Amino acid sequence: MTSTSDLTTRTAELLTAMGADASFAAATPDGAGLVTSSPITGGTLGYLQPSADPSTVVDDAVAAFRTWSTVPAPVRGGVVRELGELLREHKDALGELVSIEAGKIVSEGRGEVQEMIDICDFGVGLSRQLYGNTIATERPGHRMMEQWHPLGVVAVITAFNFPVAVWSWNTVLALVAGDTVVWKPSEKTPLTAVAVQAIFEQAADRAGVDPKIAQLIIGERDAGEALVDDPRVALVSATGSTRMGREVAPRVAQRFGRVLLELGGNNAAIVSPTADLDLTVRGIVFSAAGTAGQRCTSLRRVIAHESIVDTLVDRLSSAYATLPIGSPLETTTLVGPLIDEAAYDGYVSALEQAARDGGKVVAGGERVAEELGGYYVQPAIVVMPGQTEIVKHETFAPIIYLMSYSDLDEAIALHNDVPQGLSSSIFTTDLREAERFLSAAGSDCGIANVNIGPSGAEIGGAFGGEKETGGGRESGSDAWKSYMRRSTNTVNYSSELPLAQGVEFL
Template identity: 70%
Template sequence: MPGLHQHVGKIFADLAVPDPLADGGDLECRSPVDGAVLGTLTSHTPDQVSAVIARSQAAFEQWRTVPAPVRGDLIREFGQLLREHKSALGTLVSIEAGKIESEGLGEVQEMIDICDLAVGLSRQLHGLTIATERPGHRMMEQWHPLGVVGVISAFNFPVAVWSWNTALALVCGDAVVWKPSEKTLLTAIACTGLLRRAARAAGAPEDIATLVLGGRQAGEVLVDDERVALVSATGSTRMGKQVAPRVAARLGRTLLELGGNNAAVVAPSADLDLTVRAVVFSAVGTAGQRCTTLRRLIVHRSVKDDLVRRLTAAYRSLPIGSPLESSTLVGPLIDDAAGQAFTAAVGTARAEGGTVVTGGTVHEQISQELGGCYVRPAIVDMPAQSTVVRTETFGPILYLLTYDDFDEAIRLHNEVTQGLSSSIFTLDLREAERFVSATGSDCGIANVNIGPSGAEIGGAFGGEKETGGGRESGSDAWRNYMRRATNTVNYSPDLPLAQGVTFS
């Protein structure tokens, strides 16, 4: 699409952040909208990444002494800048990640929301006062800043997930080093530039939030450096299985948000009008490239035909095209490799006995016209026993499974290795309560009468099993970014020992 490069330049000018695009670097900044290279950037060498970590450590040692409510002032400034530049940043997300207009703006709103939460949290980093058996003593628990936090983010949420980590880490007194996906470098540079502007306004250390660019090599330095107290990594399960043991080998901490193979159960009593709306967004939003995308639909046999008819009609009416057009609901896949994975998965589903109900092909006309990789979202009716259904494909493929009794639905739901998000559509109170109970969904997120995709800032976000077990965003996720100290203060002249021990 002509003019995207110039559009990016105008966005950086609007943000008052230097335009980073130049010739000669090894990292291509490519837009999935038209597949064209916007410009190039240069990777950091391992020595340069190490130097960034050293500067971040020095900034942390200064920042941790600043009172938490004062640290909150930095995030307040950052949130205000995000509000002022929401439109420009949202467009940049659409250009670089391929999200439709409303989703690009929604991702920036997520950053604003986490800033609001973090500012309030800066006055609530509370510990406990604990009853002690020893007279004249007080026992309490405090939370202290942890250190340097390394954030490794994925392309599908190029700025929101970083902000979840960064807003909380900064009010907790930490420093942050961010290695974004190589596929979404411009949004990372833009957000880091705005945060640095906020840091100057708030009087915070310059290197409290830094950025390193590069591929696997840059990430490995973050993973292996003992000065990085916590590595928060978002990506595939395969990536997480490589990161976790390397950080554990140096006894560091990890916060992992990995793969999802999310399902929704549709019960006989489900409101099908509501179900269709929720399923379509959850399955095709972000062109099926969310970690919370709905990938498996487990439908009771009695309502399957009616639901499939409605879903098929909805899918065939979906506007597919440039995410920069306000009428578009399905934008491009991130690159051609994603398109190849999509078509390969559909082929595997057919080979395993699946029937393609609708979609499942590259949209050749739009792909040729615009230059990116655009596909027709697929619905595939599958037998229960199949390999592809248990595999996460980052694309808009919805597998249909059929059940006859509720126990069977729960079994089908839980038998995959991933455990991120889940939902049930039912008006039966017993089914709803069973689904969110200990004997129901085994995921970190379990919803009733809403889809599995899309989460509010106030709740902790994350999953179980091969999703990694991490929790980000709301609730008590802030504790990931702090260390706990238990303190006992003796204000008596005596020295009684716990458990009645005597040592005279």
Template identity: 70%
Template sequence: MSDVATQAGEILDRLGVADPFVGDGDLVARSPIDGSEIGRLRSHTPEEAAHAIGRAHAAFERWRTVPAPVRGQFVRELGELLREHKEDLGALVSIEAGKIVSEGLGEVQEMIDICDLAIGLSRQLHGLSIASERPGHRMMEQWHPLGVVGVISAFNFPVAVWSWNAALAFVCGDAVVWKPSEKTVLTALGCQALVLEAGRRAGVPDGLSAVLVGDRTVGEVLVDDPRVPLVSATGSTRMGRQIAPRVAARLGRTLLELGGNNAAVVAPSADLDLTVRGVVFSAVGTAGQRCTSLRRVIVHESVKDELVSRLAAAYATLPIGSPLEPSTLVGPLIDEAAFRAFDEALARARADGGELVTGGTRAAVDGGGFYVRPAIVDMPAQTEIVRAETFAPLLYVLTYGDLDEALALHNEVAQGLSSSIFTLDVREAETFLSVVGSDCGIANVNIGPSGAEIGGAFGGEKETGGGRESGSDAWRAYMRRATNTVNYSRELPLAQGVEFG
């Protein structure tokens, strides 16, 4: 057994996960740090998945009658357990997803933050009082629990995205059935152990939270089951195109967080010191494997040479290696398939006339794993490969002459998740944020496109799917709306002045 596997086993034990490994399991858990096998797990059968959904539905029928502030106490217990186990769960994220230490811990902090938000929300699930045109009538709307929420998550945020959904769903009165990525099952089991302990302390119904282990056949059960009124899915646009029509066919709801092809416009007035820091973090953090990673820099021709030179110098200093080392800033790609996609995208960019500025090769790191040197490619135009999302640290540089041209390049791609502009010109900044500016769900000024806070709604438009998670009024996706009219008069006037009899 490798050192990484031993460490993972010890962490799972401290999190309260009973030994999940079986010698003849069909699902292999590996660490991208060195490619080693951590253990083998047994996938759930479709029948077991359906049974878990049934238990969750039964739990929902009890949970929905619990007052929302009391439901908030359950999430409070979960938040406290996450604080207690932050170091362990963060380390498990690093071991299984390859995130550097600070990002693994940061992901758990996101979970804690959303629990805090949800606790407050449990006392603020507000409806509206609405003016009625009929005398002696009161009209209002209420928000009621929805049912079982299915969550399908990706490897790159193996625990935070689940928590964005689960914390809100729990206080809204819903049950949650989670299908994590096959690449990051252990972190899901760790979270489930903490949820079960929080549930024991708070006295929640059995089955309120469940984890389904397996491949897409298990996920398809969740997608197709009519007892799951909402499926929240995070992943590729290709995956979303498969899930959305299946859920729609049974008239269910989807909350989709799909691909991104995020850009930063760098204007002539940009503070280049700040810009370089923002670009580097957004482009190479998590080894470019965030949905909000910076893929394109659209830089004004007057500052292009200086910006590219400074970016190349910064890239040359990036420590690449095991994410468990505190000094590392760039960890591994998740697997060999990700490395091949990186390599193929670089080849296509070169074939399209792109000039490799720096990086683009495999980095020599002891112990195996797929580590690469983050690449910058100067492109003559926004070609097909630039418009595609490559889940790796690959940054394309495009040049513009005026802001209209920059916005046209920015909005030309099919995805619409996150965006940014670096400028000290208030007119440029406000134009970028206006209706004729960025067409993304997230638009930032003088920070990169990644690193969203819990308080704002997270999500994007176009092929990103249109879903919103986390803060603002994203909680409404997990509830159903009822409009109520109460007649407290002795008459029965009809709306719109209709007379009958």
């Protein structure tokens, strides 16, 4: 059995291997340090001292932007290339640290680092593709076009569940765009941030650029609030709860800044009577139980056709009974711990409310492996009589609510009848059903999948959702435009001065 002491020692080794300061392990609590812990045992790993005043860090970011914004974009891509190479070198070490601090199983920890590598590859190519448009003009002897320019300082505020990948989605695009970045990670996962910052600074050194183009702030909530309220921060990209988004958005809007919000998800899978149930069960189990249900894209609701719902419940219950639950550092484990006691309390509270609403737990629902010290639970399946308020609420834990439907219109209505709009899926072999689900009359989410679950996005597509999910888009496609400002240019190369719309003046 792994002890907290063992984890502290191993964490220090990993940080040292990645070139980061591991002095946290020897620190003692003095009331000023940020507690670092591991959900594997629930124990304290050590203490980190808060970073410098956020205003001072933003000062440095503003100064660095003046130079960085003038560097040609393909040259800016060089630091991203170096970052990707260093992440390849440290993939196993950083992935293990993600497992220790966030509780992800080994393959998911490494997978998160691979996602960082993938976005670096994307960013290098993007650095030569920041295209604008040439636009037809009504005036003879004129040319009209668009250019994209660096935006400014970007604040990146990340959540515990993807402690490093979300930083990379934002930072790689921002750096290629010519922006500078200030990162405020979750208080629950600061050590992975320390490691990533050390790796980035090595990349900056290799590329011969100012490391202050991407900086890190370690601190509590007030550090993030300082970035939200600082008028020099052009864009706040914040990942977290809908409650957090409701606070961030109006504060940034009040100073006319930009926001990119990635908030709550309450993701569903519609299971058609034509679905391949072997594939469906595998897709549901990963989406619902993977990361212990702590992804914003985790599956929360299953809406199954009444003709196959009983069979699906039986098959899912059987699959859940075989899930290995335990330390995420064991290679055989598929479900690791919840992040902390508050997450466990939310799990218990949701199941109690579902029972009061007439729901029946048919699999899971209990705390297990208490001897490990962390909060490990059995992923739960709850058959519900309908979509009650608890079903419409996102609980960050491995619970799926299962309901039945009689026709596709009813299923889509149920699917869309929640405040969140992140990710969605349908399992069907009927082409018409699939296309209907993907149409404007189907899923109202930012991500809609067919025959895969809602969890597990690739970096090539823009990631984000609608409604209370916040409307932001990160990662691939044209998400880079969020990190730049658009300039429409008109050039008169004639000796005349015709005015638009036929206006005559002088």
